[in-house]
Amino acid sequence: MAASAMKLAVAVACALALASACHGLQLGYYKQSCPRVEAIVRDEVKKFVYKDAGVGAGLIRLVFHDCFVES
Numbered sequence: 001m002a003a004s005a006m007k008l009a010v011a012v013a014c015a016l017a018l019a020s021a022c023h024g025l026q027l028g029y030y031k032q033s034c035p036r037v038e039a040i041v042r043d044e045v046k047k048f049v050y051k052d053a054g055v056g057a058g059l060i061r062l063v064f065h066d067c068f069v070e071s
Helices: 002-021 037-051 053-068
Strands: none
Touching: 002 037, 002 053, 037 053
16 A cells, blocks of 8 residues: 555656646756755656556656647
């Protein structure tokens, strides 16, 4: 149960980060408030994609539908 909650939390965090990025944010945007956020998100996404490749595909679909179709 805890693993599922963690997986969901990481997926939501990644989705929010990716959705924000497609609306004008840039690499280094959180450098002042949370300097390691990009590394943390990258490492967590890598960890979950390594365990289940479907997570990566889901994130790509999420970004496509939330960012590119709406643009």
